[in-house]
Amino acid sequence: MKRTTIHISAALALLLGLAACTQDEAGFLPEGAEGTPIVFTATGLNPAATAAAGTRAPVDGNWEGVSLVGVLIGGTVKAYDVTPTTADNTSATLTSTDPHYWTNHDDITVTAWWPYTEGETTPPAVVVRADQSSPTDFEGSDFISAENQPVSYGNPTLRFTHRTARVTVVLTDYTEGMASVKLTGLSTENGNPAEIAPYDKGGDTYTALVAPQSVATGTAFITCAFTNGKVFVYKMKEATDWQAGEEYTYTVSLAAAKDPGYTVSEDGKTYEVYNAEGLKNIAELVNEEWKLGINITLTADIDLKGIDWTPIGKDNNKAYTGTFDGGGKTITGLTVTGSNKYAGLFGRIGSGGTVKNVVLEGVQITSDNSSGYASGVAGNSWGTIENCSVSGSVSGSFSVGGVVGYQFGGSITGCSSSASVKGTQRAGGVAGTTNSGATLTACYATGDVTVENDGTSYAWAGGIVGTNGGNSILACYAAGNVSGKGSGTIYVGGVVGENYATVTACYWSGLPDNDNGGATKVDGTNVTWQTAVAAMNAALSGKGWQYELKDGNSLPALKKEQ
Incomplete structure (x- = not known):
C-alpha cells in the first residue's frame, strides 16, 4: 500500500507542475486586473531605412521633436509619449500613463499618428502650413502615421511613414x-x-x-x-x-x-543696350544665335575694361548687317587680343550694315593673325561707318586702321582717330586699306602710324589710308607722324602710302613727304590750317559736314551740320 501511495503522490506533483507551465505559456497576465500595459517600439523614420525603401527621409531624419502620438485600438484612442531610444534618435519607445493593455497573446490591429490632438478618434486630414520658411513651421507641417498595422505580443513594433x-x-x-x-x-x-x-x-x-x-x-x-x-x-x-x-x-x-543689359522692342528687331553685360550679350546674339540684322542703340556709356572682347560679327559667316547707333555714348577700354582675324568692336560689317555715332576711348586692339584685319570700330567693313571716333592703340598685321582695318566698298564718313596704329603690311590712321569703290569723306587722324615690314612682301603706311584702292578720299587730313621700319620695300605717305583713286582737298602735317595722292602739306608757311579748312569745307559743301578752327593752336575739329 505504501508503495502505491508514493507513486500517486509523485504523479500528482508532476501533473501539477506541467499544468502550471501550460497556464503561463497560454497567456495568463497577472500584472494587473486589466492586463499587461502595451509598450510599443516605433521605427520608420530612419533616413537609411527610408532611403532603402525608396522614400524620403523625414524633416529632421529622426524622432526628435515628436512628443505625443495617438494610438487607436479597437475603437479607443490613447495618448502615448515618445521617448527616442537610440543615440541617433532613429527609433523610439511609446509609453502612456493611461495605456492600452494586453489581455491575451493574440495579434492586435493598431493605428497611430502624429501630430495628435486630444479628442481625435482617427488621423486628421493632412493640412500643411502656408508659410514654411522657418525651420519650426517647416517641421510643424509634417504628418506621420502607422495605419492598420498588425502587432504581435512578443514584438509590439509600429513602423511609421509620412503622410506628406x-x-x-x-x-x-x-x-x-x-x-x-x-x-x-x-x-x-x-x-x-x-x-x-x-x-x-x-x-x-x-x-x-x-x-x-x-x-x-x-x-x-x-x-x-x-x-x-x-x-x-x-x-x-x-x-x-x-x-x-x-x-x-x-x-x-x-x-x-539675369539682367541681360538690354531691352527689346515688341517686334524683336531693336535692342537698347545700357551696360557692358548687355553689349556682351548682344555680341552673343549676333555671333551665336545668328541675329545678324538686329538694330542696336546704346542708351548709356559702356565700360569694357577688364573684358577680353569678342567682336560683334566675329567671322566671315557672321557679318553684322543691322544698324548700330552708339548715340554719342562712350565705350571705354575696348580690348581685343589673340588671333582674331577680324579685330575691333565689330569683326565684320556686311553690305547694308551701318555703324554710327560711336565713341571709343582707350582701345587696346592687338591681333597676331598674319592675315588679320584690326581697328577700333571694325576689322573689315562692307557697309557704312559714320560719325565715329577712336582713341588708344591698334596693332596687327595685314590691314590695320584706327577706325577700319579694311573698307571694301561702302563708306567712311565724319570719322576720326587719335589712336596709334601699327601694322606689318598696310597701316592707316583711319583705314588700313580701301577697295572696290569705297569712299572716305570728312575724316581725320592725329595718331602716329607705323608699318614694320618683315621683308616677305611690300608694305604701305599712310596718315589716312595705307593703300587707297577705293573710289575717293575727300576733305580729310592727317596730323600724326608716319614711318616705315624693317626690311623690304616700304611706302609711306602723310595721307596715303599707296594710291589708286582720287584724293581731293586733303592735307597732312606730319612726316614724311612721299606719295600722298596729291594731298598738300600744312607747314605753317605755304599752307596754313585756315587755308586747309576753307578748302576742305568748300569740298564738303552740301554733304552735311564742316571743319572748324577754335584757335590757332588746335587742329581742326569736325562737326555735323544740323
Whole structure:
C-alpha cells in the first residue's frame, strides 16, 4: 500500500507542475486586473531605412521633436509619449500613463499618428502650413502615421511613414536679387494652402511639405520673384502625382532672370543696350544665335575694361548687317587680343550694315593673325561707318586702321582717330586699306602710324589710308607722324602710302613727304590750317559736314551740320 501511495503522490506533483507551465505559456497576465500595459517600439523614420525603401527621409531624419502620438485600438484612442531610444534618435519607445493593455497573446490591429490632438478618434486630414520658411513651421507641417498595422505580443513594433510629400526646388544659374520663392497652384482640398513659402536650406535649395496630390501638365507650380520686380513662373512639363512619403526634386534654371543689359522692342528687331553685360550679350546674339540684322542703340556709356572682347560679327559667316547707333555714348577700354582675324568692336560689317555715332576711348586692339584685319570700330567693313571716333592703340598685321582695318566698298564718313596704329603690311590712321569703290569723306587722324615690314612682301603706311584702292578720299587730313621700319620695300605717305583713286582737298602735317595722292602739306608757311579748312569745307559743301578752327593752336575739329 505504501508503495502505491508514493507513486500517486509523485504523479500528482508532476501533473501539477506541467499544468502550471501550460497556464503561463497560454497567456495568463497577472500584472494587473486589466492586463499587461502595451509598450510599443516605433521605427520608420530612419533616413537609411527610408532611403532603402525608396522614400524620403523625414524633416529632421529622426524622432526628435515628436512628443505625443495617438494610438487607436479597437475603437479607443490613447495618448502615448515618445521617448527616442537610440543615440541617433532613429527609433523610439511609446509609453502612456493611461495605456492600452494586453489581455491575451493574440495579434492586435493598431493605428497611430502624429501630430495628435486630444479628442481625435482617427488621423486628421493632412493640412500643411502656408508659410514654411522657418525651420519650426517647416517641421510643424509634417504628418506621420502607422495605419492598420498588425502587432504581435512578443514584438509590439509600429513602423511609421509620412503622410506628406516633400517638394524640393534647386535654383541654378542666377539667383542674385532673389526676393521670394513659392510653390503655387497647389490643391486646396481639406483646407490646404494654394501657395507655400518653402524653407531655405541654403545653397539655393528650397523645400516644402505638401499634401499628397495630383499636378496637371502646365500647372504653374514654382514662382520666383526678384527685387527688380521681375517674376518668373515655371510650369509642370508632365502630369505627376505627389505621393505620401516621397520626395520630388526640381532643378530650375534662372538664366532668364539675369539682367541681360538690354531691352527689346515688341517686334524683336531693336535692342537698347545700357551696360557692358548687355553689349556682351548682344555680341552673343549676333555671333551665336545668328541675329545678324538686329538694330542696336546704346542708351548709356559702356565700360569694357577688364573684358577680353569678342567682336560683334566675329567671322566671315557672321557679318553684322543691322544698324548700330552708339548715340554719342562712350565705350571705354575696348580690348581685343589673340588671333582674331577680324579685330575691333565689330569683326565684320556686311553690305547694308551701318555703324554710327560711336565713341571709343582707350582701345587696346592687338591681333597676331598674319592675315588679320584690326581697328577700333571694325576689322573689315562692307557697309557704312559714320560719325565715329577712336582713341588708344591698334596693332596687327595685314590691314590695320584706327577706325577700319579694311573698307571694301561702302563708306567712311565724319570719322576720326587719335589712336596709334601699327601694322606689318598696310597701316592707316583711319583705314588700313580701301577697295572696290569705297569712299572716305570728312575724316581725320592725329595718331602716329607705323608699318614694320618683315621683308616677305611690300608694305604701305599712310596718315589716312595705307593703300587707297577705293573710289575717293575727300576733305580729310592727317596730323600724326608716319614711318616705315624693317626690311623690304616700304611706302609711306602723310595721307596715303599707296594710291589708286582720287584724293581731293586733303592735307597732312606730319612726316614724311612721299606719295600722298596729291594731298598738300600744312607747314605753317605755304599752307596754313585756315587755308586747309576753307578748302576742305568748300569740298564738303552740301554733304552735311564742316571743319572748324577754335584757335590757332588746335587742329581742326569736325562737326555735323544740323
